Amino acid sequence: MKKIISLLILMVIALSALSIAHADPEQDRKSIIKFFETRFVGIPLSEYVNGVYAYDTIGRESWEAIEEFPPYEIAIEKGQDMWEKPFANGKTYTDCFPDGPAIAQKYPHWDKKQAMVMTLPLAINQCREANGEKLLKYKKGSINNILAYIAFESRGKKTHVVIPKDAPGALAAYEDGKKFFFTRRGQLNFSCATCHIQNAGNRIRSDNLSPALGHTTHFPVYRSKWGAVGTLHRRFTGCNKQVRAKPFKAQGEQYRNLEYFLTYLSNGLELNGPGSRK
Amino acid sequence: MIKTIRGLSVSGTLVLIAALLSPASSAVSAEQKTAKGSDLEQGKKLAFSRKKGNCLACHMIKDGVSPGNIAPPLLMMKSRFPDKKVLRAQIWDASKRNPETAMPLFGKYEVLTGDELDKVVDFIYSL
Numbered sequence: 001m002k003k004i005i006s007l008l009i010l011m012v013i014a015l016s017a018l019s020i021a022h023a024d025p026e027q028d029r030k031s032i033i034k035f036f037e038t039r040f041v042g043i044p045l046s047e048y049v050n051g052v053y054a055y056d057t058i059g060r061e062s063w064e065a066i067e068e069f070p071p072y073e074i075a076i077e078k079g080q081d082m083w084e085k086p087f088a089n090g091k092t093y094t095d096c097f098p099d100g101p102a103i104a105q106k107y108p109h110w111d112k113k114q115a116m117v118m119t120l121p122l123a124i125n126q127c128r129e130a131n132g133e134k135l136l137k138y139k140k141g142s143i144n145n146i147l148a149y150i151a152f153e154s155r156g157k158k159t160h161v162v163i164p165k166d167a168p169g170a171l172a173a174y175e176d177g178k179k180f181f182f183t184r185r186g187q188l189n190f191s192c193a194t195c196h197i198q199n200a201g202n203r204i205r206s207d208n209l210s211p212a213l214g215h216t217t218h219f220p221v222y223r224s225k226w227g228a229v230g231t232l233h234r235r236f237t238g239c240n241k242q243v244r245a246k247p248f249k250a251q252g253e254q255y256r257n258l259e260y261f262l263t264y265l266s267n268g269l270e271l272n273g274p275g276s277r278k
Numbered sequence: 279m280i281k282t283i284r285g286l287s288v289s290g291t292l293v294l295i296a297a298l299l300s301p302a303s304s305a306v307s308a309e310q311k312t313a314k315g316s317d318l319e320q321g322k323k324l325a326f327s328r329k330k331g332n333c334l335a336c337h338m339i340k341d342g343v344s345p346g347n348i349a350p351p352l353l354m355m356k357s358r359f360p361d362k363k364v365l366r367a368q369i370w371d372a373s374k375r376n377p378e379t380a381m382p383l384f385g386k387y388e389v390l391t392g393d394e395l396d397k398v399v400d401f402i403y404s405l
Contacts, residue, residue: 188382189383194380198378202346202348203346206346
């Protein structure tokens, strides 16, 4: 216990020092992995893609039973239809994404031209806009179908977020996301790290808290609480609301930068979306 | 938590040990006498309510259903907190004792009103 706490304190000090001086994302990633390795001895890194079920052995049983008949299967099918059906102008998604649907591992990335973090949902809507199609909403609805299809097709690829050295904005965006993650907010005064680092593996009421490591590998996610598949930014919104903080705009700069940081932590972990959760 | 332990002065530790060794009642001074039954009921409601204290999110408390395990169980509070004011201060602003605390700052951030907080303190003190 003592050891873990002092490690955490060290880590927090290290992170705050890093954010002032030379930021090194690779050092961040390694210290967070080390923190979890020390806390959850014997759990291999590859298990973190399963979120809380990496260590919640009771919850894991019912989760595995659910995964036998995945509740997100319909979303994948509908998403495939969306992918294949031509737009009104005759073009398809393949005109925007020539590499096909197995592309989740390319996101988020630093878009040099637009000088911003590009996420998959945003890229999908930019494609639609360019082809005169209606924009999709970013939290609920049919965007989750196409995301589910892309996630499914990308299974087995590895998270691979790059922070290009020749684009200073990229590192700044990562730093911004990291700051967001460690900043306390809301009347209840929690940061993301309070729950998903400091208290990962502890129960808040009956909810076991998942580790930040692996958070992004399996989105979009079917949640029984939602009764639907939802996006990562929908989840961010929910987590902000539970601490009585005002949520930010889905696909706005704050959440995109947060996604950039959070996904970077999972570099090297396998993509296994879509997922299902409580 | 390390900080918390360091933060306790030597005399504070001695008082704590004395309180643990002596019967709980002897540590209760006149001004700290127990609150009325109805107030205690209200305090309990406030402490258990998800919209108000929601202490059960993190603490085990007698009679509370499916508590979390983020924080220490709340029991024998009179021996843990011989001085009720210290208990109130903990609930008012937990970051004073531990800047890295996961506990909401119930008073400072007005999660509870002063009156509500007093009732919660009375209830917790009765445990």
